[in-house]
Every structure is written in C-alpha cells, then in structure tokens.
Amino acid sequence: MDLAHKTRLTTSVxxxxxxxxxxxxxxxxxxxxxxxxxxxxxxxxxxxxxxxxDIARQWHHRHPEILLQIIQQANQGPAAARNRGTHQATGDLVVFIDSDCIPLSDWLEKMAAPFADPEVVGVQGAYRCNQPEWIAQFSQLEIEERYTRMLRSPSIDFIGTYAAAYRRQIFFEKGGFDTRFPMASGEDAEFSFRLADHGLRMVFAPEAFVYHSHPDTLQRYLRQKYWRAYWRNLIYRQHFSRMWKDSYTPNTLKIQTLLGMLFFPSLAAIPLASWGWMVPVGILAAIFALTLPFTFWVAKQSRTIALGSPLILFLRSFVLAIGAAHGFFMGLWVRKEYDGVQTPQA
Known part of the structure; x- marks a missing residue:
C-alpha cells in the first residue's frame, strides 16, 4: 500500500x-x-x-503499556542520534522532539493531521514558553514573530527538530541529518532545505505546541546565537540560495549580521578623512533602525520586553557577525571535508 494514502499513519516519536x-x-x-x-x-x-x-528503563517498567525502544551509543551529537533512532523506528511517520520539551496533550495529533494530504512530507510544530526570565520571554517572542512569517505561506522550507515530523520513507530517501553538525546548530534546517530543494512540501502546524526551556541568561542566549551563526556557513555552502531567503529567518536579521561584520573594518575609515567617522556611525545607525520593526511588534505583546529589545538585537547583530566570521575563517566554505552532505547513506 502507498504509505501516503494509508488512512492512519503510524507514528514513532x-x-x-x-x-x-x-x-x-x-x-x-x-x-x-x-x-x-x-x-x-x-x-x-x-x-x-x-x-x-536507566531513567528511561525505570520509566518503561512503570509504563509497560507503552512501546519504548532504548538505544545507547557513544556520544556522536543529536544529528547522529536522530538518524540512529529513525533507523530503529517502525512508524510511517517519524516525529522528533527534544528531551527538554513538554508537549501539550494534543501535540502528536496536531503533528500527524497535516499528513492527511499525501503531498505533505514534513511538519513543523511550535514553541511555547512559561519561563519567568526576561531573556527567555524575549527569545519566545523572537520565535513567535518568525511564526507570523510562516503562517503567511502555504508551505515552508525550514523545520526545527524540537517539534518536527517527516514521512520516514522520505527521511531515508533524502539521507537524514548531516552528521558533521556536532551540536544542535543547524542540521535540522539543512535537512529541510534539502527537501525543499527537491520540491517537496512541508507545512507549519501552529497549534502543535511544546513547552521549551529557552536560554535564561543573556550569556546563554548570545552563546546560542554565536554557534548558530558559525554553523550557518556550512548550511549556506550547501544551500546558497537560502542565504537570501527562507521561510523562517527575517531578512532584517541577515542584514544586521552583514552590517555587524562591516562595522569593524569600517573603523579604518576614521583616520583616512575628516568624515571617516561617519562610516562606522552610519553602520551603527542602520543596525539600530533595523531593530525597530521587531521592537514595535514586540511592544504589542509586552512593553517591558520592548524596552530592552533594541539593545538585545544590537548585541545579537555583533555576536552573529563574529560567529559567522569565525566559521568563515575556519574554512567551512572551502574545506574538502565539508563538501556535499555527510549522512549514514552517503
């Protein structure tokens, strides 16, 4: 039977x-x-x-009615772990969730529903946050603003594995996650870009909610942004067109990152002419101006968070710029070991 037309697709989480x-x-x-x-x-x-x-085994002992597989392996990173789990899974749909997430009671039902359309091969769920920390709430609003972009499109090209589902057969056919990503730093986006490049349809399920613990300090927030920017070099090497546009990332963020990279070289203009100081100042002004659309949007949700939003976005621009520059100078665009995609089938 064609799995795309089964009345009830089985699920492996x-x-x-x-x-x-x-x-x-x-x-x-x-x-x-x-x-x-x-x-x-x-x-x-x-x-x-x-x-x-052992914690998982003890839980299973208390819940024998749940079919639970427990696989143990040497540390290889989340991409390799998800690939291994998918190879051991038996469901028609493979549904990913992170261990620090808590799904709402109808989450799996909402994740599976879009697959009633046989053209759909992937589904993205959504974050919720109940943390009291200011930076965690800011991070949640940052994500929710991107969800508004995804809602405007009948299909998406960006799926994060905190709440993701794929047809398992398609997952195998397209090779799974690239295991050269050593941490949760873009392997999920790269895979969804790969599917989109093949013309396959993915959709957003905005009511398939999971609660998640976002970074709760500024240091953790900026560290997360740094490494995502670092590994974005590898993603853009493999999917160059996504540098300019994808369904999740605002172009204002990409422009801010570029301006952040240009700021430090622009300081060299200061001693060259009496107006040289205007170059770095102009870049700073442009970065600040680009923070305003998001800040105004946040103000409709929380004035308290909006007050600090420009400063956080300003810092984010430079951290993203430094992380991206680090990845560039480490050779992620040119080193041969980063040619193509490295998956269990490759």
Whole structure:
C-alpha cells in the first residue's frame, strides 16, 4: 500500500538524549498522556553520563503499556542520534522532539493531521514558553514573530527538530541529518532545505505546541546565537540560495549580521578623512533602525520586553557577525571535508 494514502499513519516519536535527567521523565509522562498515543517511542541515549538510559528503563517498567525502544551509543551529537533512532523506528511517520520539551496533550495529533494530504512530507510544530526570565520571554517572542512569517505561506522550507515530523520513507530517501553538525546548530534546517530543494512540501502546524526551556541568561542566549551563526556557513555552502531567503529567518536579521561584520573594518575609515567617522556611525545607525520593526511588534505583546529589545538585537547583530566570521575563517566554505552532505547513506 502507498504509505501516503494509508488512512492512519503510524507514528514513532524519536527523542535524542544527552544527560537529560528528570526532564526525560516529564517528557515521557507527557507523551504517554497524548490524545493520540505514539505507536512507539524511541529514546536514543547519546553517551549520557547521568544514567539517562536507566531513567528511561525505570520509566518503561512503570509504563509497560507503552512501546519504548532504548538505544545507547557513544556520544556522536543529536544529528547522529536522530538518524540512529529513525533507523530503529517502525512508524510511517517519524516525529522528533527534544528531551527538554513538554508537549501539550494534543501535540502528536496536531503533528500527524497535516499528513492527511499525501503531498505533505514534513511538519513543523511550535514553541511555547512559561519561563519567568526576561531573556527567555524575549527569545519566545523572537520565535513567535518568525511564526507570523510562516503562517503567511502555504508551505515552508525550514523545520526545527524540537517539534518536527517527516514521512520516514522520505527521511531515508533524502539521507537524514548531516552528521558533521556536532551540536544542535543547524542540521535540522539543512535537512529541510534539502527537501525543499527537491520540491517537496512541508507545512507549519501552529497549534502543535511544546513547552521549551529557552536560554535564561543573556550569556546563554548570545552563546546560542554565536554557534548558530558559525554553523550557518556550512548550511549556506550547501544551500546558497537560502542565504537570501527562507521561510523562517527575517531578512532584517541577515542584514544586521552583514552590517555587524562591516562595522569593524569600517573603523579604518576614521583616520583616512575628516568624515571617516561617519562610516562606522552610519553602520551603527542602520543596525539600530533595523531593530525597530521587531521592537514595535514586540511592544504589542509586552512593553517591558520592548524596552530592552533594541539593545538585545544590537548585541545579537555583533555576536552573529563574529560567529559567522569565525566559521568563515575556519574554512567551512572551502574545506574538502565539508563538501556535499555527510549522512549514514552517503
């Protein structure tokens, strides 16, 4: 039977785990209480040192009614862990969620529903946040503003694995996640770009919610941005056209990053002419101006967060610029080991 036309597609929820601790129990409890129970759950313990595998086994002992596979491997990163879990899974749909996420009770039902359309090969869910920290709430609004972009399009080209689903057959055919991404830093975006490049349709399920713990300090927030910018070099090397446009990333962010990269060389103009100082000042002014559309949007949600938004976006611009420059000078665009895509089938 053509899997795209089955009346009820079976689901395998794949969870990569690295030192997840008690958060894994909360996730498994939430999966067991779904309105649509997963046909199986696959936990991949990616070399944890905190007995995450034992925690999963103890949970399964208390819930024998749930079909749970537990796979243990040496630490190889989330891309390799998700690939391994998908290879062991048996469902028609492979559904990814992170170990620090808690899905709402109808999450899996909402993730599976779009696959009633046989043309749909991938689905993106959505974050929610109930953290009290200012920076976590800012991060959530940053993401929600991008969701508004995705809602305007009948299809998307960017899926994050915190709440993602794919037809398992398509996942295999297109090679899975590129295992050269050593951390959660873009392997999910690269894979969805790969599917989009093949003309395959992915959609956004805006009501398939998971609660997530965003960075709760400015340092953690900026560190996350730094490494995402670093590895974005590899993504754009493989999918150059996405440098200019994708369904998730605002072009204002890309322009801010470029301006941040130009700022430091522009300082050389200061001693060259009496008006030389205007070059770096003009760049700073342009970065600030580009923070305003998002800030005005945030003000409709929270005036408190809007007050600090320009400063955070300003800092973000330079951190993204430095991270992107670091990746560039480390040779992610030219080194032969980064040619093509590295997957289990490649």
């Amino acid at each position: 794949v969870v990569p785990v690295y030192n997840a601790g008690e958060s894994l129990i909360r996730l498994l409890d939430a999966l067991a209480m779904q309105s649509r129970i997963p046909d199986e759950i696959v936990v991949v313990d990616d070399g944890s040192t905190d007995c995450s595998g």
